Amino acid sequence: MSTTVTPSRPGPAPGLPRAGRTAQRRRGQRSRSDLLPALLFVGPATIGFLVFYVWPALRGVYYSFTDFSVLSPPTWVGTENYQDLIQDELVWNAFGVTAQYVLINIGAQTVLSLGLAVLMHRLTTSMAVRGALLLPFLVANVVVALTWFWMLDYQIGIVNGGLDWLGMDRIAFFGDSQWAIPTIAMINVWRHMGYTALLIFAGLQTIPTHLYEAASLDGSGEVRSFFTITLPLLRPVLAMVLVITVTGSFQIFDTVAVTTAGGPVNATRVVYYYIYELAFVRFDFGYASAISVVLFLVLASVAFAQIKLLRAGESDLS
Structure with a gap:
């Protein structure tokens, strides 16, 4: 004679009470919903910083290892500029x-x-x-x-x-x-x-x-x-x-x-x-x-x- 076991409904997980878990879930949803407006506000300043500060700074570091004028393309010279700097x-x-x-x-x-x-x-x-x-x-x-x-x-x-x-x-x-x-x-x-x-x-x-x-x-x-x-x-x-x-x-x-x-x-x-x-x-x-x-x-x-x-x-x- 077989016995049928009916699975029981899982009870609430230990830890936070139901109200606490609900509030935590809502805060998580709110934080995700606030992410897009935050990115929209920060985006223009970030783009400006990258375009007008980070990228020119990186190019400046590259140019420091080159012989470069406006009329000719940069030529790699290694640390020659820094060696001249020490003696200048x-x-x-x-x-x-x-x-x-x-x-x-x-x-x-x-x-x-x-x-x-x-x-x-x-x-x-x-x-x-x-x-x-x-x-x-x-x-x-x-x-x-x-x-x-x-x-x-x-x-x-x-x-x-x-x-x-x-x-x-x-x-x-x-x-x-x-x-x-x-x-x-x-x-x-x-x-x-x-x-x-x-x-x-x-x-x-x-x-x-x-x-x-x-x-x-x-x-x-x-x-x-x-x-x-x-x-x-x-x-x-x-x-x-x-x-x-x-x-x-x-x-x-x-x-x-x-x-x-x-x-x-x-x-x-x-x-x-x-x-x-x-x-x-x-x-x-x-x-x-x-x-x-x-x-x-x-x-x-x-x-x-x-x-x-x-x-x-x-x-x-x-």
């Missing part, structure tokens, strides 16, 4: 001039921007003040450079006119090799200082106010609170700001191009301007690409060192 005194001079500019620009800009941000945070919340600080950054850099170029002119500049009126000697701000790079650096400090201050100001707003209140109850003054509370808690923001400003400072070009054109006697011939001359004046695109690759490696190394040394990914607030 103008390249080392350009990197030295750029480093001098970066040190002046970043040092002055960081200190002044930090001071402005602290003053805004402690003394005023006026939107008019914040807007006024941002105004120089909204003006095109070429316009700023030309305006200061006329104001600092040795003969007709208002600044030298004021020095003459005070009985002081006139200064060839752009014609003296000792003054040219500091002058260009301070022009860009004036332009970017307000924008950098607003970035730091945003970081200051993340610091809890009760820390300052507790410090004041313990007898801590403004200066001591700044060094014991503000600076340590502002470190991640300062790290981000320094990475942005240092990378941007190494790419100085337009101010030099419209004021000194690399002079006097290579005193302001920064790396970007030297690359421009090689590529678009001498049409030596292969050698210019090799210097560009070296500059990219330098900037990547500097940014990586900044992030690691300043512990940009860590916060003392947690």
Whole structure:
């Protein structure tokens, strides 16, 4: 006599309850349904990045191993451009001039921007003040450079006119090799200082106010609170700001191009301007690409060192 066994209906799988599994299934369906709109929004920016950044960068790396001008196809020369780079005194001079500019620009800009941000945070919340600080950054850099170029002119500049009126000697701000790079650096400090201050100001707003209140109850003054509370808690923001400003400072070009054109006697011939001359004046695109690759490696190394040394990914607030 045979016995028929009726298979039982499978019960709910162990783990999440039925309501939890349903909610999880719905979230999975929602995430899949959101994928297409997300790709549509990210797609144009991704295509632009690939076409205008990644592809030119890859071609630049290839050209750095070739002898290439616009009038003839590239010819493979291996590491010859990099060997010439090591022996080129103008390249080392350009990197030295750029480093001098970066040190002046970043040092002055960081200190002044930090001071402005602290003053805004402690003394005023006026939107008019914040807007006024941002105004120089909204003006095109070429316009700023030309305006200061006329104001600092040795003969007709208002600044030298004021020095003459005070009985002081006139200064060839752009014609003296000792003054040219500091002058260009301070022009860009004036332009970017307000924008950098607003970035730091945003970081200051993340610091809890009760820390300052507790410090004041313990007898801590403004200066001591700044060094014991503000600076340590502002470190991640300062790290981000320094990475942005240092990378941007190494790419100085337009101010030099419209004021000194690399002079006097290579005193302001920064790396970007030297690359421009090689590529678009001498049409030596292969050698210019090799210097560009070296500059990219330098900037990547500097940014990586900044992030690691300043512990940009860590916060003392947690």
